Amino acid sequence: MSVQYASTTEAAFLLNISTGRLRTLLNQGRVRDACKVKRLWQIPLNKRGMPEITPGRRGPEGTWNKNKRTGNTFIHVLRKTIDYNRDNGTSHPAVAVKVGDKKDYCHALKINGPCQIVYQPHQPNKSQAGGARLWIEVEPQHILKRVYFSDGDYGPPPEVVEQRAKSQKKKSKKKGNNRST
Known part of the structure; x- marks a missing residue:
């Protein structure tokens, strides 16, 4: 093997x-x-599909991945990123993977196990910016294999960066208004 x-x-x-x-x-x-x-x-990766970490000499014992994930993984296809890539000739990752409060972006996924596609046009998922109406849910025990098309670690796609910048501006304006009153 x-x-x-x-x-x-x-x-x-x-x-x-x-x-x-x-x-x-x-x-x-x-x-x-x-x-x-x-x-x-x-x-x-070892036989269980995990990297092996040797223990340190000091401090508490490491806690990496001892607790199994309890929440589902949510996968979103970022339509605005697809449009941005088409219009600008770029290839930013257009798939968002959310596990708990951590979010990662990639080009493709391999899901090992059952999953479901959820479409709720009248009850959007509020945990996503703008409220996603279509997403894929994967049960917590199934591991996802992410695929990146070029070297390097990827951050958020351009429209996510723009969206975060807008929300930061709104927050700073609110703070400025609170200080002046």
Whole structure:
């Protein structure tokens, strides 16, 4: 059986830690058999599909992924990103994956297990900006395999960045109005 490798983003998701924390563990040499090829890390997965972390010498025992996820995973196709990519000749990730309060963006997904497509035009999902009306739900025990089309870690697509900037402006205006009164 061949060894499967994960990127830093995928491995961090599997371990339920941030990519920054994973990079710290990688730089400390605590991720078993991980190697750096040029500027990208290749992190091997064990038989259970998880990276192996060696324990540190001090502090409390690590808690990565000991607690199983209890909430469903929500997958959204970002229509505005698709339009933006078409109009600007770009290829930003157009799939949003939300697990709890963490959100990740990718180009494609492989879902290992059952899932369902939900369409609620009159009761949008309020957890998404603008209220999503169509999404895919995956039960918590099923692992998703994310696919990225080019090197590097991806942040939010352009329209998500714009939306966040607008909401920050609104918040700062409200704070400014509260201070003047």
